Each structure stands twice: as C-alpha cells, then as structure tokens.
Amino acid sequence: MIQSLGRHTLPTVWKPLHSCSHVLRARNNGLWYMELLEKFQQHYLHPAEKELLALAIIYHDAAAEDVAKSAEETRSAVYFKRDLTGHYPEPLLKDMAKAMVSKENDVNGAEEQNLSDSVRWYLCILRFADRMDIIRCYGVGADFPGLTVGGLDATRLDLPTQLPWDFTSGPGNGTEFQRHLVAAMHGAADLAQVTGKPNDHRKKKYTEVYGLIDNGSEISEHFEWT
Numbered sequence: 144m145i146q147s148l149g150r151h152t153l154p155t156v157w158k159p160l161h162s163c164s165h166v167l168r169a170r171n172n173g174l175w176y177m178e179l180l181e182k183f184q185q186h187y188l189h190p191a192e193k194e195l196l197a198l199a200i201i202y203h204d205a206a207a208e209d210v211a212k213s214a215e216e217t218r219s220a221v222y223f224k225r226d227l228t229g230h231y232p233e234p235l236l237k238d239m240a241k242a243m244v245s246k247e248n249d250v251n252g253a254e255e256q257n258l259s260d261s262v263r264w265y266l267c268i269l270r271f272a273d274r275m276d277i278i279r280c281y282g283v284g285a286d287f288p289g290l291t292v293g294g295l296d297a298t299r300l301d302l303p304t305q306l307p308w309d310f311t312s313g314p315g316n317g318t319e320f321q322r323h324l325v326a327a328m329h330g331a332a333d334l335a336q337v338t339g340k341p342n343d344h345r346k347k348k349y350t351e352v353y354g355l356i357d358n359g360s361e362i363s364e365h366f367e368w369t
Contacts, residue, residue: 158204158207158208159208160207160208160280161204161207161208164279164338164339164363164366165204165276165279165339166200166201166203166204167201167366168276168279168331168334168335168338168339169200169201169203169272169273169275169276170197170200170201170272171331171334172200172271172272172273172275172276172331173196173197173200173268173269173271173272174193174197175327175330175331176268176271176272176275176327177193177196177268179320179323179324179327180268180303182323183319183320183323185303185320186264186303188264191231191232191235192235192265195227195231195235195236195239196239196265196268196269198223198227199223199239199240199242199243199265199269200269200272200273202219202220202222202223202226202243203216203219203243203246203269203273204219204273205218205219205222205223206218206219206221206222207219216243216244216245216246216247217244219243220240220241220243220244223236223239223240223243224236224237224240238259238261238262238265239265241258241262242262242265242266242269243269245258245262245266246266246269246270246273249270249299249301250299266301267301267302267303270299270300270301271300271301271302274299274300274301275295275300275328275331276331276335277295277296278295278331278332278335278341279335279339279341280341281295281341282341282342282343282344283295283332283335283336283341283342283343283344283345284344284345285344285345285346287328287329287332287344287345288310288325288328288329288332289310297310310325329345332345332349333349336348336349336350336355337349337350337355337362337363337366338362338363338366339363340363
C-alpha cells in the first residue's frame with residue numbers, strides 16, 4: 144500500500160482524531176489496567192477474554208470519522224465480528240461486540256441495566272482504555288490525574304464502584320490500588336507525550352527529563368508505523 148502511494152513512509156496521521164497511535168495507546172492502557180485489576184483481586188479474565196478485549200480496543204475506532212458519530216460504535220462492532228467470527232467462541236465474540244456497541248451509553252443516557260456481569264466488565268475496561276487517552280487532545284494538567292477543566296474527566300473512566308478513589312487528595316493518601324493506578328496513568332501520559340506531544344503541565348515532563356524534545360516527531364512516526 145505504501146509503495147502504491149509512491150511514498151517511503153506511512154502518513155503520520157491517517158485519521159486526524161483517531162489515528163493508529165491513539166488505538167495503540169488505548170490498547171496499552173487496556174492491557175496494564177487488566178493486569179492491575181487482577182493484581183488487586185478485583186476481576187479475573189481468561190486468556191481468550193484478554194486477547195479479544197485487546198482486539199476490541201484496536202477495533203473500537205475502526206469506523207470513526209468514516210460514519211456519523213452516532214453510528215461509530217455499532218459499525219466498528221460489525222467490522223469486529225465480521226473479521227473475528229470463527230476465530231473465537233461465538234458467545235464471547237457476541238458479548239464483546241455488545242460492550243463495543245454500548246461504549247457511549249453512559250454519555251448518551253442509554254439504559255445499561257440489562258447487561259450481564261461479564262459484558263459490564265468488558266465495557267468498563269474498554270471505556271477506561273479509550274478514555275484514558277483523551278489526554279492526546281487536551282494535554283495533561285499540573286494536578287494530573289486530578290480533574291482539570293477541559294481535560295481528563297476521571298469520573299468517565301468507569302472505575303470499579305467498590306473501590307473508593309479520589310485523584311485530588313494527593314498520591315500519598317490513597318489506597319495501594321490507587322497509588323498503582325496513578326503511577327500507571329502517569330506512564331500513559333508519558334507515552335502520549337512521546338508519541339503525540341500534547342501539552343504537559345506537570346513539573347517533571349518525561350520528554351524533557353530524557354531529552355526527547357528534538358526527535359519527538361520521529362518517535363511519533365515510528366509509533367504510527369507500529
């Protein structure tokens with residue numbers, strides 16, 4: 144495809160708002176979040192569930208910017224089932240697709256009471272993975288991951304209700320789960336800095352600490368290649 148375009152490199156941005164690098168960062172968010180949930184005995188997933196969830200995260204924006212906003216999740220789920228039918232158990236594939244279709248229900252005020260426990264967990268992880276990377280658009284505030292005007296809204300991350308959390312009280316005041324979560328979120332912000340270069344108002348900027356300012360665009364392009 145690249146050769147047919149007469150180019151030596153892949154365009155850095157294929158879809159302006161939902162590029163390959165966003166999908167890869169979201170997948171990364173989903174993987175470490177699943178690991179964290181297991182580490183603190185919040186939820187366990189079978190290997191096939193983890194594998195398919197990672198694929199669902201990759202597929203979640205497959206139709207973004209190609210169809211109307213209201214149809215993005217449904218169309219992406221269609222592509223997901225079309226490509227993976229026969230490779231995974233049909234009931235699992237169906238449940239995962241249902242979570243994909245339901246991803247924006249909380250924003251749109253749609254009913255979620257009829258979802259099974261497994262679909263509800265898939266939905267939580269899918270939302271967290273995607274919405275954590277909203278920082279690619281709004282940047283990172285000085286109090287990250289605390290609530291900032293126009294930035295990351297932690298209440299939309301759909302964290303487990305049984306875990307009290309407050310990102311405004313400082314890292315030393317939370318539970319062990321919270322401290323691990325915040326540390327991993329800073330890691331996600333660091334990756335976004337290197338591969339997307341959003342505004343970063345934290346005291347220690349990853350790109351400055353490791354001298355990545357000058358070659359940031361090159362790193363972004365290689366990440367897009369991935």
